[in-house]
Amino acid sequence: MAIPIISSLLERLFGPPEDPHSRDDVKRRLKVVLAHDRLALDPQTLEMMRQEIIAVVSRYVEIDFDSLEFSLATDQRVTALTANLPIRRIRALGRGADEPIAPEAEASRIELASQAEIAAMDAEIAKAILRKFEAENRGGSDLTNVPLDIDRSGLDEIDDEANKVDESDEKSTESVRASASDDSLETEPAEELTPDIPDMSIPESVETIGKVGTETT
């Protein structure tokens, strides 16, 4: 009996418990709906644009698809499209060292790497080549000859070194690769690394982009 009296007394003194502010909700909802109204773009076109933007960006970087956001915002009667595309990693280095460099990678920004980074990249690429080599041999495929087309001069020493590491602990190399590619967000591939990659076939990512393009157009 006493508790309701006390609580109502408290409420009268301190005011009712804070409601969530619907004013913020209405402003947020209005901004979104007005951006769409003002643009007068039908949802299909918007979706098409969204997919094409994702496809283009995916050519260069790997996007975190779970948390990407597309929104239309409006200010002073001007509408802006805002795309928030969280990048997992740069595609050229993050290609999983076994995958070829996409032809588009050349167009991306290339910065000078530090000595330590170059060494790390060299080691990583050497390992990748070896892994690919081994994988192909395991299958007993005729394709084993393919890497031989590439000029491998000057890489033999590192190759041997990498070979040991690879054989001794497969798991540790995986983790090294992962961390190296995380760092790689700033250090993009140096151009001269390209010849080290044996397979120049069109990568998978490009194929999916092509598919998206045809679906949407």
Next chain:
Amino acid sequence: MSRIIVMTSGKGGVGKTTCTANLGMALAKAGQRVAVVDADFGLRNLDLLLGLENRIVYTALDVLAGECRLDQALVKDKRQPNLALLPAAQNRSKESIKPEQMKRLVKALTKVYNFILIDSPAGIEMGFRNSIAAAREAIIVTTPEISAVRDADRVIGLLEANDIKAVRLVINRLRPAMVAADQMMSVKDVQSILSIPLLGVIPDDEQVIVSTNKGEPLVLENDLSRAGIAFTNVSQRLQGEKVPLMDLSIEKEGFLTRLKKLFGG
């Protein structure tokens, strides 16, 4: 040169007709010669808010059909001789008149009146197109609610597309206590979303309903209500006077106020 102003909102029920009646009356009180035109064919109400419903003989359609002269259709207000109403036809649809005909009517009115307020119907169809056909300026009436603001925004876009550049905003039915409690958009919120110049703010006021019951616009009262003052202010701003916005702010009840209330009653 006469000013031809359309009162519009997109959404219905936000107070277009109330604003037209009060603004027209306030302007007439200030000595302007005012014609209010009901462009809501089929659902006319402006005559009711002005209390002129029993004096309608001819409508705008009769004028266009050549059955009477324009001055015969105009209902002159006896309380305020500067004000005249051009009634819409009640038994016809909005398609019964064309934008060109509306232009002809309004053009004729400009010979005598220096303010012509056109009360637009809700929506953005034919009735709306008729009502903006002759207008050079627009007053957007909205309430601080999501649907009203959205529709207002749409109408602002249509007005711009139809070359009506002088568009101003009246925010109707504001409830300051709700704004203070962050449960309603403030004047600033609405204005920044719509991004057009603010002409005035009308607080939510029960007296509006009382005045419509009587058919007597609020601005005619001797002792003006808060909404009546706000409408008068809007009419003064429309004539170029600098009138500050009414202070509608309500302070959040502080602890001390509550303590006083609790013990002082």
